[in-house]
Amino acid sequence: xxxxxxxxxxxxxxxxxxxxxxxxxxxxxxxxxxxxxxxxxxxxxxxxxxxxxxxxxxxxxxxxxxxxxxxxxxxxxxxxxxxxxxxxxxxxxxxxxxxxxxxxxxxxxxxxxxxxxxxxxxxxxxxxxxxxxxxxxxxxxxxxxxxxxxxxxxxxxxxxxxxxxxxxxxxxxxxxxxxxxxxxxxxxxxxxxxxxxxxxxxxxxxxxxxxxxxxxxxxxxxxxxxxxxxxxxxxxxxxx
Amino acid sequence: xxxxxxxxxxxxxxxxxxxxxxxxxxxxxxxxxxxxxxxxxxxxxxxxxxxxxxxxxxxxxxxxxxxxxxxxxxxxxxxxxxxxxxxxxxxxxxxxxxxxxxxxxxxxxxxxxxxxxxxxxxxxxxxxxxxxxxxxxxxxxxxxxxxxxxxxxxxxxxxxxxxxxxxxxxxxxxxxxxxxxxxxxxxxxxxxxxxxxxxxxxxxxxxxxxxxxxxxxxxxxxxxxxxxxxxxxxx
Numbered sequence: 217x218x219x220x221x222x223x224x225x226x227x228x229x230x231x232x233x234x235x236x237x238x239x240x241x242x243x244x245x246x247x248x249x250x251x252x253x254x255x256x257x258x259x260x261x262x263x264x265x266x267x268x269x270x271x272x273x274x275x276x277x278x279x280x281x282x283x284x285x286x287x288x289x290x291x292x293x294x295x296x297x298x299x300x301x302x303x304x305x306x307x308x309x310x311x312x313x314x315x316x317x318x319x320x321x322x323x324x325x326x327x328x329x330x331x332x333x334x335x336x337x338x339x340x341x342x343x344x345x346x347x348x349x350x351x352x353x354x355x356x357x358x359x360x361x362x363x364x365x366x367x368x369x370x371x372x373x374x375x376x377x378x379x380x381x382x383x384x385x386x387x388x389x390x391x392x393x394x395x396x397x398x399x400x401x402x403x404x405x406x407x408x409x410x411x412x413x414x415x416x417x418x419x420x421x422x423x424x425x426x427x428x429x430x431x432x433x434x435x436x437x438x439x440x441x442x443x444x445x446x447x448x449x450x451x452x453x454x455x456x
Numbered sequence: 457x458x459x460x461x462x463x464x465x466x467x468x469x470x471x472x473x474x475x476x477x478x479x480x481x482x483x484x485x486x487x488x489x490x491x492x493x494x495x496x497x498x499x500x501x502x503x504x505x506x507x508x509x510x511x512x513x514x515x516x517x518x519x520x521x522x523x524x525x526x527x528x529x530x531x532x533x534x535x536x537x538x539x540x541x542x543x544x545x546x547x548x549x550x551x552x553x554x555x556x557x558x559x560x561x562x563x564x565x566x567x568x569x570x571x572x573x574x575x576x577x578x579x580x581x582x583x584x585x586x587x588x589x590x591x592x593x594x595x596x597x598x599x600x601x602x603x604x605x606x607x608x609x610x611x612x613x614x615x616x617x618x619x620x621x622x623x624x625x626x627x628x629x630x631x632x633x634x635x636x637x638x639x640x641x642x643x644x645x646x647x648x649x650x651x652x653x654x655x656x657x658x659x660x661x662x663x664x665x666x667x668x669x670x671x672x673x674x675x676x677x678x679x680x681x682x683x684x685x686x687x688x689x690x691x
Contacts, residue, residue, distance in 0.1 A: 266591055293597035303592035307610050316606060317596035362592075369596055 217242045217373065217404055218263060223272035225258055232258045234428035236272070242372075245405045247415040247436075250425035251451060256408045259425065260375050263406065264288075264295045276373070293321055296366030300378040302358040304350040304365070310337070311346045314365045322369065329368070336364040340394050356387030360394055367398075374398065376407040412456060416440055424448045471658050478649055478659075485642040486666055492559060492641060493628040493670075496566030500627070503567060504574030512579060522575075529572035535633050538565040542637040555640045562634035562641075570627050577619045581612035614685050621678040625671045632667075642666060 220238035224231065232255045240246050248256045261267040262274055265281050265288050274281045276291055305313050314336060315329035324332075337343050340360040350358055359379055366374060376395065380388045392414050399405055399418045409415065415422050416436045423433040424447075432439060432448045440456070443449045465472055475482070510522030529537065542561035550557045585608050593603035635643040642663040649659040 264595055266595060289594075289597050289599050292595055295595075297592075297595040299588060299592065299595075301586075301588050303586075303588040305589065305592070305607055305611075317593075317598055320602055320606065321597045366596070 217244075217277060218406070219273075219275040220259075220263070221273045221275075223259070223262060223274060224270045225255070225262060225267060226270045232428055233262070233270075236428075236430060238423070238430065240373075240404065240406060242404055243402045244420045245399045245403075245407065245418055246421050246423060247419035248406065248408045248423045248425060249410070249412070249415060249451075250431075253427075254425045255428045256425045257377050260377050260406060260408050263373075263375055264292050264297055266297070289321070293317075293369050294372045296369060296371035296374045298359070298362050298366055298374065298376045298379045300381050302350075302355070302362045302382070304358055304362055306350050309347050309349055310342070310353070310361050313350065313361060314368045317365070318368050332368055333364070336367055337361075339367075339397070340364050341390075354387060355383045356390045359383065359387075359391045363391075363394055363398075373404045373406070376405065376409065378408050378410065380409065380411055410455065412440070412452075424451065426451070471653060471655050474649060474653050474655065475658055475662050478645065481645045481648075482642065482662065482666070485640060485645040485663070486670075488559060488639065488641040489628070489631050489667075490670070492562050492566060492631045492634060492639065493624075495563045496570055496627050496631070497624055499563070499567035500570035500574050503571035505578055507571055507575035508578035508582065511575060512582070526572045526575060529569050534565065534569050534630055535636065537569055538562065538633055538637060541565045541568075555638065558634065558637045558639035559641075561637055562631065562639045566627055566631060566634075569630075570623060573623050573626075574620070577616050577623065578612075580619075581616040582608055584615055585612050614682075617678060617682050617685075621675065624674060624678075628671055628674070629667060 218238070218240040220236050223233055223236040223238075225233035234255075236255075236259055238259075248259065250256045258267055262269055263276070263281075265274075269282050276295060279286055279291060281288065281291065305316070308316065311330065311333050314333035315324075315326070318324045318329040318332065319326060334343065334346060337346055340363060342357060342360055342364070345353060345357060345361070350361070353361065363379075379395070380391050383391065388411065392411060395405070395407070395414070396418050407414070407419070419436045421433060422436045422439045424431045424439065424443075424445075426447050432443065432445050439448070440452065443452055464470055507522050507525060511519055511526065513519045513522075538561065541564050542558065546557055546561040546564065550560065582604075589607050589611065590603055593607045594600075598606070631641060632643040634641055635647060638644060646659040646663045650656060
């Protein structure tokens with residue numbers, strides 16, 4: 217579903233991704249872990265071209281993102297993204313946040329978009345906040361709205377960029393619960409996170425990145441309990 | 457009270473009668489001042505937005521002319537610009553001399569000049585919005601234009617209102633420069649009265665008062681809009 221071949225990414229002289237190769241299958245939940253500055257967020261952001269690609273290729277369902285003829289907006293409708301800082305639209309209500317893109321991009325009627333949005337709000341347990349504004353929500357509520365907003369486009373893939381890193385500890389659980397539910401329903405997910413418990417419980421595969429390389433990837437039980445590389449061991453010993 | 461009124465009118469030496477006699481012309485001047493200013497603001501706002509996007513272009517050859525447009529109109533005196541346009545540009549499409557021609561010259565000059573300042577206000581406002589907002593919009597499949605018009609501009613316009621207000625007030629006052637090319641606006645009539653009756657205070661203070669009423673009204677209007685917007689935000 218996602219294929220990454222020899223992906224390289226530089227910011228000026230700073231090479232952040234050095235040689236990334238990756239395959240993600242439909243309905244798979246892949247968790248990317250690693251120290252800060254390892255390039256994991258950048259890698260994720262290359263998968264919907266929020267970061268331009270310096271070299272190599274990313275294919276989403278067989279479509280090459282770096283091809284000049286690729287309509288990136290079309291691809292992005294199929295690839296939802298959830299950000300660390302939520303990035304809700306502060307001038308729009310919760311309902312409007314969710315319905316904006318379906319109405320403007322998918323050209324849905326307002327009625328259909330509202331119906332889908334209300335269903336999604338029920339799913340993330342925020343039905344009563346439909347007419348609230350983002351400023352009045354807690355961090356955990358904001359992130360659940362952000363997930364609902366991404367899901368409203370009915371994407372085939374969801375990318376999560378450290379979705380719980382900006383949350384107060386007591387709000388992490390409510391966001392992870394929504395993500396677990398989503399994984400159970402068979403969504404293809406790529407999750408960059410520091411939540412090792414989530415990685416172990418929900419991940420089909422865990423990828424450890426450091427200094428722009430994929431050091432090791434495996435099913436969570438093996439990667440967490442029997443890491444084969446020194447770097448993985450030393451990282452896990454610090455975070456577990 | 458009646459005594460004071462009579463004194464001012466008859467014995468003070470203040471030529472109220474001149475103001476009264478020329479009152480219709482002062483009102484006509486007020487309309488021209490308002491017309492020139494409002495046209496300048498409207499055209500300047502549209503032009504300024506285009507220039508702002510031009511200046512934000514990532515392509516140097518596109519950016520450069522817009523950068524120099526702003527440099528020129530901010531870096532040279534408005535009075536000089538008015539004279540260049542009136543005697544250089546407007547004659548290219550309007551022949552002869554007429555008050556309307558002067559008014560058109562004034563509108564062109566004020567529009568082009570304010571566009572340069574407004575462009576910088578637009579740019580600052582747009583660039584003040586967190587780039588996460590753009591990323592969120594783009595990640596949902598919205599194109600650049602949709603992201604700009606539904607997400608960035610609505611948020612930045614609120615931040616632009618105070619500097620826009622300053623610019624509008626400056627523009628209204630600067631419209632008085634059009635008197636040098638004989639556009640029949642407020643200062644033109646005040647100076648006509650000066651010349652005819654050899655009086656200074658009456659006409660100049662009178663039009664100063666009119667300018668003050670216009671600019672203060674605008675200030676109150678903008679404060680009201682800003683306050684309304686903030687209340688809307690805290691729903």
